[in-house]
Amino acid sequence: MTDSSSAFIHRSVLLDETVEAVLTRPDGIYLDGTFGRGGHSRALLARLGPQARLVAFDKDPEAIAAAQAVGDARLTICHASFADAAAHLAALGLPRVDGVMLDLGVSSPQIDDPARGFSFRFDGPLDMRMDPTRGETAADFLARADERQIAQVIRDYGEERFAVGIAKAVVARRQAEGPLQRTSELAQLVARAVRTREPGQDPATRTFQALRIHVNAELADLEQGLSAALAVLAPGGHLAVISFHSLEDRIVKAFMAHESREEVDRRAPFAPPTRDLRLKLLGRIKPSAAEVSANPRARSAVLRVAERTGAGVV
Incomplete structure (x- = not known):
C-alpha cells in the first residue's frame, strides 16, 4: 500500500x-x-x-x-x-x-484512501476500521447483524430518519445476492433507499458516518x-x-x-x-x-x- x-x-x-x-x-x-x-x-x-x-x-x-x-x-x-x-x-x-x-x-x-473504505466517493473494500489489524469490518457487521441492529446503528450514530428502510434494503440484498463487500455497493443501495436528502449532502453520508462510529466504538x-x-x-x-x-x-x-x-x-x-x-x-x-x-x-x-x-x- x-x-x-x-x-x-x-x-x-x-x-x-x-x-x-x-x-x-x-x-x-x-x-x-x-x-x-x-x-x-x-x-x-x-x-x-x-x-x-x-x-x-x-x-x-x-x-x-x-x-x-x-x-x-x-x-x-x-x-x-x-x-x-x-x-x-x-x-x-x-x-x-x-x-x-x-x-x-x-x-x-483515511477518507481519501479507497483501500480504507471510509468514503462513499471511492470504490473500495467496506472496511472502515481505524486499526485495520484488528476488529470487525463494516462489511462483517452488515453481513451478520439483523435488521433491527442495523437500523439502530444507522439511526443512533447517523441520525438517519430512513434507517429502517436502509436496514431492510441491506438484509434484502444480503438474502438475494450475498453480503455487501464494497463501498460503492453500499452507497448505491442507500441512494435507492433514501427518498430525500438535505441539499448538497450525499444520501450515504449519514449511513457511512454511523457504520464508522460503530465499527470503531x-x-x-x-x-x-x-x-x-x-x-x-x-x-x-x-x-x-x-x-x-x-x-x-x-x-x-x-x-x-x-x-x-x-x-x-x-x-x-x-x-x-x-x-x-x-x-x-x-x-x-x-x-x-x-x-x-x-x-x-x-x-x-x-x-x-x-x-x-x-x-x-x-
Missing part, C-alpha cells in the same frame, strides 16, 4: 487555536490523543522547550508510522486508543500532564478518553477537544459542563458541596471563514477548551 502520509494531504483543523489553547508551560508534559498525521503534535513540539515531553496516541498503524518518522526525542508514540491513556502514561512514569488535545473523527488520509472511546484526560491533567492543565459532528460535540459539551459544576445534596442545600468542580470552561472556538474556504472539511469543527482546577485532584 502506498504510504498515505505522502500520498494524501491532511490539513489540521484549528491548528494554531488548538496549540495556543493547550499550551500552559513550554517545558511541560502533553498528550495528543489522536495523532493522525501529526499536524497538531508538530505545531506543539515547535512551541515546546528541550525538556518537554509529548505522548501521542493513535489506533491507525499508518499514523504510528508517521509519528515514528518525526524524529523528535521528546515525542513518545503509543499504538492504542486514547481511552487507555492513563494506564500508558503510568507505565511511562508520567502520572500527570499539563495539557491534552483531541482531534476527533476520521483524518483526510468512537463514542465509547470518547467518553472513556475524556474521563482519562481529567484523571491525568494536573491542576492548571488544559483540555482542548475538536469535534466534527453533533454526536461528538454533545458528549464533549455535556462532559465539560458536568465537570464544571459543583454538586450539592438537594436534601441539605446549605451544606458544603458533595463534589467540587473539576474543570473551568475557557471557551468554544469555530474555524474562521478563511480556514473553511481553504479547507471545507473544517466547516463543522468545534474546539472546546477547559482548564483543570485544583479542587478534587487526588
Whole structure:
C-alpha cells in the first residue's frame, strides 16, 4: 500500500487555536490523543522547550508510522486508543500532564484512501476500521447483524430518519445476492433507499458516518478518553477537544459542563458541596471563514477548551 502520509494531504483543523489553547508551560508534559498525521503534535513540539515531553496516541498503524518518522526525542508514540491513556502514561512514569488535545473523527488520509473504505466517493473494500489489524469490518457487521441492529446503528450514530428502510434494503440484498463487500455497493443501495436528502449532502453520508462510529466504538472511546484526560491533567492543565459532528460535540459539551459544576445534596442545600468542580470552561472556538474556504472539511469543527482546577485532584 502506498504510504498515505505522502500520498494524501491532511490539513489540521484549528491548528494554531488548538496549540495556543493547550499550551500552559513550554517545558511541560502533553498528550495528543489522536495523532493522525501529526499536524497538531508538530505545531506543539515547535512551541515546546528541550525538556518537554509529548505522548501521542493513535489506533491507525499508518499514523504510528508517521509519528515514528518525526524524529523528535521528546515525542513518545503509543499504538492504542486514547481511552487507555492513563494506564500508558503510568507505565511511562508520567502520572500527570499539563495539557491534552483531541482531534476527533476520521483524518483526510483515511477518507481519501479507497483501500480504507471510509468514503462513499471511492470504490473500495467496506472496511472502515481505524486499526485495520484488528476488529470487525463494516462489511462483517452488515453481513451478520439483523435488521433491527442495523437500523439502530444507522439511526443512533447517523441520525438517519430512513434507517429502517436502509436496514431492510441491506438484509434484502444480503438474502438475494450475498453480503455487501464494497463501498460503492453500499452507497448505491442507500441512494435507492433514501427518498430525500438535505441539499448538497450525499444520501450515504449519514449511513457511512454511523457504520464508522460503530465499527470503531468512537463514542465509547470518547467518553472513556475524556474521563482519562481529567484523571491525568494536573491542576492548571488544559483540555482542548475538536469535534466534527453533533454526536461528538454533545458528549464533549455535556462532559465539560458536568465537570464544571459543583454538586450539592438537594436534601441539605446549605451544606458544603458533595463534589467540587473539576474543570473551568475557557471557551468554544469555530474555524474562521478563511480556514473553511481553504479547507471545507473544517466547516463543522468545534474546539472546546477547559482548564483543570485544583479542587478534587487526588
